[in-house]
Amino acid sequence: MDLIRWGIVATGNISGSFTRDLAELPDAEVTAVASRSMASADRFAEVHGIAQRFDDYRALIDSKVVDVLYIGTPHPQHYAVARAALEAGVAVLCEKPVTLNARQARDLADLSRANGTLFAEAMWMRTDPVIQAYFEDLRSGVIGAPKQVLADFGFFKPELPERLLRPDLGGGALLDLGIYPATFTYMALGKPEAMTAMAEVNEDGVDLVTSMIWRYPGAMASLTCGMTAQLPWIAAVSGPEGSLMLPHRWHHPDHYIRRTAKGDERITVPKSGLGYHYEAAEVMRSLRAGLTECPAFPHDETIDILDLLDEARRQTGVTYPGDDEFLGG
Ligand SMILES: NC(=O)c1ccc[n+]([C@@H]2O[C@H](COP(=O)([O-])OP(=O)(O)OC[C@H]3O[C@@H](n4cnc5c(N)ncnc54)[C@H](OP(=O)(O)O)[C@@H]3O)[C@@H](O)[C@H]2O)c1
Numbered sequence: 190m191d192l193i194r195w196g197i198v199a200t201g202n203i204s205g206s207f208t209r210d211l212a213e214l215p216d217a218e219v220t221a222v223a224s225r226s227m228a229s230a231d232r233f234a235e236v237h238g239i240a241q242r243f244d245d246y247r248a249l250i251d252s253k254v255v256d257v258l259y260i261g262t263p264h265p266q267h268y269a270v271a272r273a274a275l276e277a278g279v280a281v282l283c284e285k286p287v288t289l290n291a292r293q294a295r296d297l298a299d300l301s302r303a304n305g306t307l308f309a310e311a312m313w314m315r316t317d318p319v320i321q322a323y324f325e326d327l328r329s330g331v332i333g334a335p336k337q338v339l340a341d342f343g344f345f346k347p348e349l350p351e352r353l354l355r356p357d358l359g360g361g362a363l364l365d366l367g368i369y370p371a372t373f374t375y376m377a378l379g380k381p382e383a384m385t386a387m388a389e390v391n392e393d394g395v396d397l398v399t400s401m402i403w404r405y406p407g408a409m410a411s412l413t414c415g416m417t418a419q420l421p422w423i424a425a426v427s428g429p430e431g432s433l434m435l436p437h438r439w440h441h442p443d444h445y446i447r448r449t450a451k452g453d454e455r456i457t458v459p460k461s462g463l464g465y466h467y468e469a470a471e472v473m474r475s476l477r478a479g480l481t482e483c484p485a486f487p488h489d490e491t492i493d494i495l496d497l498l499d500e501a502r503r504q505t506g507v508t509y510p511g512d513d514e515f516l517g518g
């Protein structure tokens with residue numbers, strides 16, 4: 190079996206979870222890791238049994254020892270690293286939000302197409318087996334035409350990770366958490382004809398809470414996210430014949446509830462690992478098929494969703510130092 194060689198950029202929280210899950214795939218090999226510091230690269234490499242270590246992201250991209258790069262830096266750092274990899278012909282799976290804004294994501298999608306190099310946003314929810322079963326069910330018409338979506342994502346922690354509160358690290362609820370309700374709603378109803386957003390913004394300009402209404406011809410969605418309250422953290426699509434409901438921590442669920450005239454049915458789908466290897470497997474299938482875009486992570490949808498988040502930020506006045514960074518021609 191041909192192994193696909195992964196390189197990991199950044200040694201933080203999500204890089205660790207993703208790398209752990211790659212062990213679920215017998216045809217994946219993690220050949221290298223890069224950190225801003227050698228001590229951290231060494232530490233990460235020891236935990237995950239990785240041979241090559243770099244103290245510079247660029248050195249890993251230039252090393253030619255990987256087929257695909259996984260990027261797990263904070264959001265403002267995604268764009269430059271992903272662009273450098275795509276320019277060098279190294280495929281990219283980059284954490285969500287793939288960039289700070291739609292303009293940067295459009296540039297990466299254009300470069301991916303021009304260079305024939307795969308580029309995907311690591312929106313792992315899209316490849317979760319329960320979520321996939323959920324959307325198959327929805328599309329079968331079991332609840333009739335979808336009329337309303339409710340989706341929230343939020344929690345309160347007395348000590349939030351620094352990353353979530355610092356503007357220079359892309360802090361704020363919308364980009365980190367709100368992207369899940371936004372992606373879910375887009376998957377259910379597509380692009381809205383109108384949207385409105387309101388936010389509670391702190392003195393540093395970071396949104397602690399953002400709520401949005403997306404309006405469609407004949408349908409409506411309510412989305413909210415926040416870092417000040419223990420939200421129910423659930424999502425549902427409803428139609429005249431019933432509802433499909435995803436429970437607490439719905440973006441990686443172990444079941445959903447189909448509520449129709451027949452009563453409540455609990456639908457489960459067997460899963461393994463933490464859930465990150467499903468997105469990795471999708472990337473590997475796409476690479477082997479010679480694609481530059483994964484069927485589960487369409488570039489147009491990634492960009493549309495960032496356009497909607499841009500519009501929400503325009504309405505709520507949230508900006509980031511990296512918003513103007515643009516490396517395209
Ligand atoms: N899919 C998911 O379930 C999920 C979950 C959590 C987060 N995420 C996404 O993953 C990204 C990272 O989140 P995380 O929770 O893993 O963050 P984290 O624990 O803070 O780790 C981020 C890593 O990025 C690197 N980095 C590069 N430039 C940095 C800078 N200026 N300041 C701080 N760190 C910097 C650091 O690694 P080195 O020191 O090794 O360079 C750091 O350890 C975010 O975009 C987030 O939205 C996704």
